[in-house]
Each structure stands twice: as C-alpha cells, then as structure tokens.
Amino acid sequence: xxxxxxxGFSVPTVAARAEAICLNRICKSYxxxxxxxxxxxxITLTVEQGQFVTLFGPSGCGKSTLxxxxxxxxxxxxxxLSLFGQTPLEASQQKNVSWVPQSPALLPWxxxxxxxxxxxxxxxxxxxxxxxxxxxxxxxxxxxxxxxxEFADARPxxxxxxxxxxxxxxxxxxLGAPVMLMDEPFSALxxxxxxxxxxxxxxxxxxxxxxxxxxxxxxxxxxxxxxKVVVMTPRPGRVQAVIDIDxxxxxxxxxxxxxxxxxxxxxxxxxxRIGRENDA
Amino acid sequence: MFLLLGAVWQFVAIHxxxxxxxxxxxxxxxxxxxxxxxxxxxxxxxxxxxGFLIGTALAxxxxxxxxxxxxxxxxxxxxALLLNVTPIVAISPAxxxxxxxxxxxxxxxxxxAAFFPMLINAxxxxxxxxxxxxxxxxxxxxxxxxxxxxxxxxxxxxxxxAGAKLAISAAMxxxxxxxxxxxxxxxxxxxxxxxxxxxxxxxxxxxxxxAISSLVLIGLVDLLEKMTIRW
Numbered sequence: 407x408x409x410x411x412x413x414g415f416s417v418p419t420v421a422a423r424a425e426a427i428c429l430n431r432i433c434k435s436y437x438x439x440x441x442x443x444x445x446x447x448x449i450t451l452t453v454e455q456g457q458f459v460t461l462f463g464p465s466g467c468g469k470s471t472l473x474x475x476x477x478x479x480x481x482x483x484x485x486x487l488s489l490f491g492q493t494p495l496e497a498s499q500q501k502n503v504s505w506v507p508q509s510p511a512l513l514p515w516x517x518x519x520x521x522x523x524x525x526x527x528x529x530x531x532x533x534x535x536x537x538x539x540x541x542x543x544x545x546x547x548x549x550x551x552x553x554x555x556e557f558a559d560a561r562p563x564x565x566x567x568x569x570x571x572x573x574x575x576x577x578x579x580x581l582g583a584p585v586m587l588m589d590e591p592f593s594a595l596x597x598x599x600x601x602x603x604x605x606x607x608x609x610x611x612x613x614x615x616x617x618x619x620x621x622x623x624x625x626x627x628x629x630x631x632x633x634k635v636v637v638m639t640p641r642p643g644r645v646q647a648v649i650d651i652d653x654x655x656x657x658x659x660x661x662x663x664x665x666x667x668x669x670x671x672x673x674x675x676x677x678x679r680i681g682r683e684n685d686a
Numbered sequence: 687m688f689l690l691l692g693a694v695w696q697f698v699a700i701h702x703x704x705x706x707x708x709x710x711x712x713x714x715x716x717x718x719x720x721x722x723x724x725x726x727x728x729x730x731x732x733x734x735x736x737g738f739l740i741g742t743a744l745a746x747x748x749x750x751x752x753x754x755x756x757x758x759x760x761x762x763x764x765x766a767l768l769l770n771v772t773p774i775v776a777i778s779p780a781x782x783x784x785x786x787x788x789x790x791x792x793x794x795x796x797x798x799a800a801f802f803p804m805l806i807n808a809x810x811x812x813x814x815x816x817x818x819x820x821x822x823x824x825x826x827x828x829x830x831x832x833x834x835x836x837x838x839x840x841x842x843x844x845x846x847x848a849g850a851k852l853a854i855s856a857a858m859x860x861x862x863x864x865x866x867x868x869x870x871x872x873x874x875x876x877x878x879x880x881x882x883x884x885x886x887x888x889x890x891x892x893x894x895x896x897a898i899s900s901l902v903l904i905g906l907v908d909l910l911e912k913m914t915i916r917w
Contacts, residue, residue: 505825
C-alpha cells in the first residue's frame with residue numbers, strides 16, 4: 407500500500423503510521439528548593455491507532471503528569487514523544503489533541519450546544535488547513551449519542567453532574583481529534599453515575615474509534631474500557647507493568663461479569679501491589 | 687426597621703430641635719423648591735458619573751494589563767494602594783489649585799474614588815478563571831484573544847459588576863465631598879451653605895436626596911447586571 411504524505415508531514419512507513427502515540431524514555435522532575443524530585447523516570451510506551459489505553463495507579467504515580475506532558479500542557483525534561491509524528495506543541499496548534507479534564511469545565515454562560523462546539527471557535531487558524539486525521543463531528547449527533555439531545559439549549563447549571571461530564575466528553579468527541587486524552591474524567595462522580603458513564607463512553611468510542619489515553623485510579627474502570635492497562639507506581643513514577651486486555655469488543659455487561667474480566671481486574675491490582683511491596 | 691428609625695428620629699427632632707429637624711419639615715423643604723435641589727443634584731451626579739466612567743475605564747484597562755504582564759503587578763498595586771489611602775478630602779484643595787474653579791477637580795476626585803474598588807475587583811475577576819477550562823483552551827493552542835474574550839472576560843463579569851456597584855457609590859461620595867470646597871454648585875456645596883446658615887432642613891434635604899440618588903445609581907448597575915448575567 408502506498409501512503410502519500412500530506413503536505414508538511416512525513417509518513418515513512420505504514421507500520422509507523424499505526425503507532426499513534428510514542429513515548430520514549432520520558433523523564434520529568436520537579437524542583438523543590440535545591441533538590442529535584444523525580445516525578446517520572448524513563449517512561450516508554452506505545453499506543454497504536456484506535457487503541458484505548460489506560461494509565462492506572464495510585465495518586466502520586468505521575469499518571470496525570472504524563473498525560474499533561476502528552477497534551478503539551480507541561481514540559482518534560484528528557485526523552486521524546488510524538489503524536490502521529492508530531493510534537494505535542496505541533497499537535498495542539500493543529501487541534502489534533504482532544505483534552506477531557508477531571509471536572510467538566512463547561513462555560514456557565516453558554517448553552518450545552520455552544521459549549522460542546524467550543525473547539526469550532528477557538529484557534530480557527532488550525533481549521534484553515536485541517537490535519538487529515540482530524541474530522542470534526544456534528545454536535546447534534548454526538549449530543550444524541552451521549553443522551554443529551556433534549557438538553558442542547560440548557561445551561562450547564564441546569565444539568566446534573568453526570569450529564570455535565572457527558573457534555574464534556576461530547577465536547578471532546580466533536581473536536582474530532584485523532585488523539586483523546588482523558589484525565590480521570592469520572593473521578594468526581596458517585597459510583598452509579600460513573601458506571602453508567604463508562605458504558606456511555608464505551609458506546610460512543612465504539613462509533614468513533616479514536617486513540618484514547620485514559621487516566622484512572624479504578625481497576626475495574628481500567629479493565630472494562632481498555633485494550634491495554636499501564637500499571638504505574640509512585641516514588642518515582644514509573645511503569646510497573648503493561649497488561650493486555652483481550653476481552654471481546656464491544657464490551658457488554660456480560661463481559662463485565664465474566665470470570666475473565668474479574669481475573670484481569672485482580673491481576674491489575676496484584677501488579678500494583680507487587681510494585682508497592684518492592685517499594686517498601 | 688425604617689418605621690422604627692423614623693419614630694426615633696421624630697422623637698429626637700421634637701425634643702432637641704438643634705440636633706435634627708423633623709421629617710415633615712425636611713419633606714416640606716424639598717417640595718418647596720424642587721428645582722433648586724434637582725439642579726444641584728444633577729451637578730453632583732454628573733461629576734460622579736463622568737468620574738465613575740473615567741475611573742472604572744482606567745481600572746479595567748490597568749487590570750487587563752497587569753494580568754497579562756505579571757511583572758507590572760508589583761509595580762502597580764502599591765501605587766494604587768497609596769492612591770486609595772490618601773484622603774480624598776485632602777487632595778481636593780490641591781486639585782482646585784491645579785485646575786481652577788470648574789468641574790474638573792470634582793470629576794477627578796470622583797474618578798480617584800471609583801478607581802480602587804474597580805481595580806481590585808477587576809484583578810480578582812480576571813484571575814478567577816477555572817484552571818481546568820483554561821487547560822481545555824490551552825490544549826487547542828487558543829490565542830490570548832480567544833482566552834481573554836471567551837474565558838476571562840465572561841468569567842470576570844460578576845466581579846466587574848460588584849466592583850461597579852462599589853465604585854459608583856464611591857464616586858458619589860467623592861463628588862459630594864469635593865464640592866465642600868471651591869464651588870457653590872452641587873449637593874456638597876448645598877450642605878456646606880446650609881451649615882453656614884444653620885439651616886437644618888436644607889442640610890438634611892440635601893443629605894437625603896444624595897443618599898437616595900446613590901441608591902438609584904446602584905440599582906441601575908444592578909439592573910444592568912441582571913440583564914447581562916443570565917446564567
């Protein structure tokens with residue numbers, strides 16, 4: 407197959423193209439007075455196109471920091487990374503990264519419809535020559551997929567916490583970026599709401615099949631959503647294990663009750679425990 | 687509460703005529719020459735409004751500058767603070783010497799009074815953006831203009847209106863106090879004149895209408911806020 411590079415991009419081989427996110431020995435440390443505190447040490451990780459990968463670990467293991475580095479929201483000290491062959495800065499300038507934060511961060515003065523369309527109004531320069539990998543989605547369609555069709559004209563304050571988070575996910579999908587980065591988007595919600603949101607996310611992701619890097623501290627959530635779970639441990643933040651999740655897709659409630667699912671969840675938890683014992 | 691205040695007032699007025707005039711006398715005074723009071727009130731309100739507009743415009747401009755160039759902050763804030771702690775009554779004579787017997791000194795005093803509350807509120811408002819929303823903007827490489835007009839400005843609107851309410855009443859106070867000297871027009875001058883002639887009715891009539899007009903001005907800002915902020 408012959409792949410021609412779009413203007414300004416180099417696509418060397420088909421195989422390289424399948425690697426959506428490449429992290430190579432990423433390091434990050436914070437300065438505390440005179441000493442440096444290592445937050446991440448030599449993180450190497452590859453995410454293939456269309457994969458859903460979860461960074462899982464306790465607080466302080468640097469999973470959110472890593473995600474922020476990938477998004478270009480924070481600089482890193484060593485190593486290199488690329489998103490579809492671009493640096494985080496290039497990717498954000500072309501709006502090729504969709505960031506879903508911990509809180510919905512909707513703008514209270516805009517309707518839900520205007521909120522989810524935020525990416526259309528920001529950095530319009532990127533839209534003049536859009537990157538071929540980015541396909542903006544129709545707002546009404548995605549809102550309907552998220553079960554928010556009737557709330558398009560409502561203001562964020564009129565919605566429940568779970569609905570607001572769904573709107574934030576919709577905003578992420580509507581941008582249509584090939585890479586989506588989700589920083590514990592469900593952490594502020596109660597368990598029942600998180601659970602239903604997980605299924606919503608799976609459902610919508612099945613339709614869009616974006617490359618997703620997802621951060622969570624819930625093992626069940628990690629296994630249910632992912633193709634690959636990256637177990638991270640703190641002090642300093644490092645990758646303890648990478649576990650492939652070979653459960654069938656689309657994931658159904660039956661899958662979530664299967665013994666294969668439960669044994670994967672306990673394997674993920676065990677890897678984390680081993681990492682901590684080595685620590686002590 | 688108002689009824690109780692009124693009753694106490696009347697009690698004092700009847701037993702100690704030199705302390706307070708009775709409310710009906712004040713009312714009668716106001717109604718006997720409404721033109722006199724309204725024309726003087728207009729002089730004061732006009733100076734207060736112009737001063738308010740100048741002071742708040744400067745304050746907002748400065749706040750926006752300080753937000754974007756943080757090194758200016760440590761330079762600007764002490765100066766603003768110094769301006770705030772300088773008694774308005776003290777600068778008023780100096781301004782009359784500098785600008786003469788016209789409206790300019792009164793407008794300047796009103797502007798100075800309005801400046802500080804607006805500056806403080808505008809600075810905290812413009813800084814109060816949701817950090818996670820800011821990250822959503824930054825993740826798409828939003829320009830400074832995008833961030834300012836689509837995030838900072840709308841976020842700061844409630845703060846700006848709170849500042850405007852403080853600023854407009856401060857501008858009224860500034861305007862009245864500055865009229866204590868160097869002019870024969872305005873509510874401040876009316877109060878001073880009444881003092882010279884020991885005309886308690888005139889004095890309290892002037893005080894009442896200045897208080898009421900301040901309330902009306904705050905109410906107008908409030909109305910504007912309700913029309914602008916609908917979330």
